[in-house]
Amino acid sequence: MTSSGTNSPETSAPSHPTAPADAAATLYGAPAEPRQPRRSRFTVRDVAAAKSRGEKWAMLTAYDFTTASVFDDAEIPVLLVGDSAANVVYGYDTTVPVTVDELIPLVRAVVRGAPHAMVVADLPFGSYQAGPVQALETATRFLKEAGAHAVKLEGGARVAPAVEALTGAGIPVIGHLGLTPQSIHTLGGYRVQGRDEAGEVLLADARAIEAAGAFAVVLEVVPADLAARVTKELRIATVGIGAGVDCDAQVLVWQDMAGLSGGRTPRFVRRFADLRTALGTAARAYRDEVRDGHYPTVEHSY
Numbered sequence: 001m002t003s004s005g006t007n008s009p010e011t012s013a014p015s016h017p018t019a020p021a022d023a024a025a026t027l028y029g030a031p032a033e034p035r036q037p038r039r040s041r042f043t044v045r046d047v048a049a050a051k052s053r054g055e056k057w058a059m060l061t062a063y064d065f066t067t068a069s070v071f072d073d074a075e076i077p078v079l080l081v082g083d084s085a086a087n088v089v090y091g092y093d094t095t096v097p098v099t100v101d102e103l104i105p106l107v108r109a110v111v112r113g114a115p116h117a118m119v120v121a122d123l124p125f126g127s128y129q130a131g132p133v134q135a136l137e138t139a140t141r142f143l144k145e146a147g148a149h150a151v152k153l154e155g156g157a158r159v160a161p162a163v164e165a166l167t168g169a170g171i172p173v174i175g176h177l178g179l180t181p182q183s184i185h186t187l188g189g190y191r192v193q194g195r196d197e198a199g200e201v202l203l204a205d206a207r208a209i210e211a212a213g214a215f216a217v218v219l220e221v222v223p224a225d226l227a228a229r230v231t232k233e234l235r236i237a238t239v240g241i242g243a244g245v246d247c248d249a250q251v252l253v254w255q256d257m258a259g260l261s262g263g264r265t266p267r268f269v270r271r272f273a274d275l276r277t278a279l280g281t282a283a284r285a286y287r288d289e290v291r292d293g294h295y296p297t298v299e300h301s302y
C-alpha cells in the first residue's frame, strides 16, 4: 500500500456526487475526460447480485469519520460499526459492556464519512435479547439517530423472531453465528465453534436467520467445511471471519487488518499494513523535533 499522494487532487479518484464540478471541464462544459460513472450507495440488492454472480466482497469495521472516509474512498462496500468498539475504541476486555449510547455517536460519524458504503450498526449485548419489541426499538434508534442502513445481531433460532420483526419493519439485518463474542461467558473463551454435531445446529440456525429475512450472516471462527456448506445451502450471503476460503464475503476489524492492534492477533488476521510501527515512528519523530526545537519552524509561523 502506497502512502504518497493519496490526498493530492491529481491522483485522487473521481469523487462522490457532492464533489465540486470538474475543474478540468473544457469550453462549452464538455468534460476533458469521460467522467467516472457516479457510484451509488451499496445496497442489499447489490449483496444478492454479488452472490448470484459469484463475486466476493470485503467488509471492514469503522468507528470514526476519518477512517470511514478512507475506506469509502477505497471502495469498501460495507462498513460495520462493530460492538468490537468495546475493545478497540473504549478499551473494555470484552464486547459485553458497550452500550447503545456509546455506539450511536460512532455510527453517526461513520455515516457522515462514508457516502457510498452501506453502514451496518452492530446491536450490542442487552439491546435486543429481551425480544422483538426491544430489538425493534434499538434498531430504530440506530436508523433514526445515527443514520445506519442496516443492523447486525448475534444468535440463531432464538433471535429469529427479532430478525423477523426488524425485516418486517423494513430494516435490513445481518445475522452472526459461530463465535459470538457477546456469549463469551457461555462459550467459555474465544474458541472455534460448530465442530462435529454443533455444525448441524449452526446450519439450522443459519437457515432460521435466512427464513426470518436476514440478507447476510457473519460466520465467525468456524470450520472451513461447515462455512462452505452454509454458503452453498443458503441463498443469502455468508460473511466469513476465520471461516475458511469459501464464504461470499469477508470481514475484519480494521485495526487488525492494518497492523495497529497490539499483541497477538487471532490466526484469521492478515496484516495488510504495519500502522502501529508507522504511527509510533511518526509520534516519536514529532516528539523529538518539538523537544529539539526543529518543529515548528518559521514556515509554520504566521
Ligand SMILES: Nc1nc(=O)c2c([nH]1)NC[C@@H]1CN(c3ccc(C(=O)N[C@@H](CCC(=O)O)C(=O)O)cc3)CN21
Residues within 6 Å of the ligand: 083, 084, 087, 088, 095, 179, 181, 190, 191, 192, 221, 242, 253, 255, 256, 261, 265, 266, 267, 268
Ligand atoms: N481487535 C479485535 N478483533 C476481532 O476480531 C474482534 C475483537 N477485537 N473484539 C470482538 C471480537 C472478539 N474476537 C475474537 C477474539 C479472539 C479470538 C481468538 O483468540 N481466536 C483463536 C481461536 C483459537 C482456537 O479455538 O483454535 C485464534 O487463535 O484464532 C477470535 C476472535 C473477534 N472480535
Ligand SMILES: CC(C)C(=O)C(=O)O
Residues within 6 Å of the ligand: 061, 080, 081, 082, 083, 084, 085, 122, 176, 218, 220, 241, 251, 252, 253
Ligand atoms: C468482527 C465483526 C464481525 C464484529 O461483529 C465486530 O467487529 O463487532
Ligand SMILES: [Mg+2]
Residues within 6 Å of the ligand: 082, 083, 084, 095, 122
Ligand atoms: Mg460484533
